[in-house]
Amino acid sequence: MSINLSSPWDVNTIRAEFPILHQMHHDQVPLIYLDNAASSQKPRLVIDALDDYYRRYNANVHRGVHKLSEAATEAYEGARVKIKKFINAGSKREVIFTRGTTESINLVAQTWGRANLKPGDVVISSAMEHHSNIVPWQILAQEKGFTIKYLPVTGAGVLDLDVLRGWLAEGNVRLVTVMHVSNVLGTVNPVAEMAKLAHEAGALILVDGAQSIPHMPIDVQSLDVDFFAFSGHKMVGPTGIGILYGKRHLLEAMPPWMGGGDMISRVRLDGSTWNDLPYKFEAGTPIIAGAIGLGFAVDYLSSLGMEAVHAYEQQLTAYALDRLAEVPGLTVYGPDASQKGAVAAFSYGTIHPHDIAQMLDADGIAVRAGHHCAMPLHDQLGCGATARASFYIYNTTAEIDALIEALYKVKQAFTA
Ligand SMILES: Cc1ncc(COP(=O)(O)O)c(C=O)c1O
Incomplete structure (x- = not known):
């Protein structure tokens, strides 16, 4: 599944500038980096x-x-x-x-x-x-x-x-x-x-x-x-x-x-x-x-232009939230896409966020799990930890699709 993004965003040209995105994770699977809220990757220009x-x-x-x-x-x-x-x-x-x-x-x-x-x-x-x-x-x-x-x-x-x-x-x-x-x-x-x-x-x-x-x-x-x-x-x-x-x-x-x-x-x-x-x-x-x-x-x-960065990420985030909403038992925290930055922190039934992150990592997908240095907020959410996917200029809808597929696999593994 994919969508046509309305902004003229040449994501492939952008990805070409980030050497780290072109390596195989665990020497086996392409890296899908969705931990951008923790730290972003670096373009050739900066390196x-x-x-x-x-x-x-x-x-x-x-x-x-x-x-x-x-x-x-x-x-x-x-x-x-x-x-x-x-x-x-x-x-x-x-x-x-x-x-x-x-x-x-x-x-x-x-x-x-x-x-x-x-x-x-x-x-x-x-x-x-x-x-x-x-x-x-x-x-x-x-x-x-x-x-x-x-x-x-x-x-x-x-x-x-x-x-x-x-x-x-x-x-x-x-x-x-x-x-x-x-x-x-x-x-x-x-x-x-x-x-x-x-x-x-x-x-x-x-x-x-x-x-x-x-x-x-x-x-x-x-x-x-x-x-x-x-x-x-x-x-x-x-x-x-x-x-x-x-x-x-x-x-x-x-x-x-x-x-x-x-x-x-x-x-x-x-x-x-x-x-x-x-x-x-x-x-x-x-x-x-x-x-x-x-x-x-x-x-x-x-x-790139910060207006264009923002527009692309808003569309990407809206797409991610729609796709995450399809996954049974998954709860994304926070407001809807219109009021939200490029972050989706979620819980997934009773599966521990660290288990989610570890299993996603095996599929090449880097997300974060934990309290994200916001313990008081997690106290209010009623959970000690969440899993978090966060997006940036080089992420694609195909990567979000891969995240969703991998999340279904996680569920299967925990219900088997
Ligand atoms: C909202 C917010 N504030 C502050 C920080 C701390 O940033 P740094 O560790 O780069 O000082 C972070 C890092 O995750 C953050 O997300």
Whole structure:
């Protein structure tokens, strides 16, 4: 079974750019990679960019006057400019290189949060968050004594904005910190509207964009978010590199987090002063190859066009949800395709998700099983774990068909 996708998406040309997709899994079956919410695969352009840096101009940045260091600095800072354009930040000073979403959120907690939050203050998060947007605030709350409230997730798998309005009206809310797209339910949260509500109540908003920026156009200025955190490795970039976007006036006012080289203006034995943005938050030798690679990842996604990426994935996800709905005993969690990113987390009768994932792997299909770093959400779903198929630009309807066939085989094996 297959459908005609209405967008002119040349999936075969895209697949040709991803070397890993052309290997045989277990040396026997073609690889069907459906674990993209965990990490995406990398196109030749990104792999070559890393190779090129290490082969031709590997050197430290910002410090040297020799040719290699100048070339590395130019590529590193060039990547920052590419990312600034990709998210439509107002200035490249608002683009901080970090190790990923987790580090970006911890940075905000440990600088803005540590400097501003006190007993009586409220931070609003949600019950669908990834642990990386729960635990940093819990660690800080233990020390600072502020309160964290978690927006409930409705039965339809969305956040209740009336609860948000009510809590904002009670006062003392300093920050709303929520994910843009759920890595389990796929829910696309209305972060522009939430930003407006937060600002009207005098609060800031941080958005965890780990699962949105790989899949849809992001304009941080039109969303009007104060902080936006994301990871390179989920958007065809390398691991170990990510971004914290922050509004300039907020970043200017925030104290540094890690101390060391590059983040200082002047060091004396009786005290030091800080470098300008963005370097104030980039202590030590940065992740040079990763940043350059992320710049090329952004080039690659831009060449496809993020509107087109989104349109293709919406059709693919709708197709996957229709096909998964045909499988008796299988329950997909979260909203319907119109409100959902490219994620389908499911349970399958009483078959344990790890057994599902293991059997699918034997057929060459890579999915994820577990709590997906969202234990509180799984508590609410009433299961400790789910299996999760997640899609990206290079996946096809034929691969989804193969997933469905393999799921029938799993059922057979467990009823035999
Ligand atoms: C929604 C969400 N937030 C945060 C993260 C953490 O990203 P990283 O491990 O790259 O820091 C993930 C990764 O799975 C995620 O899906």
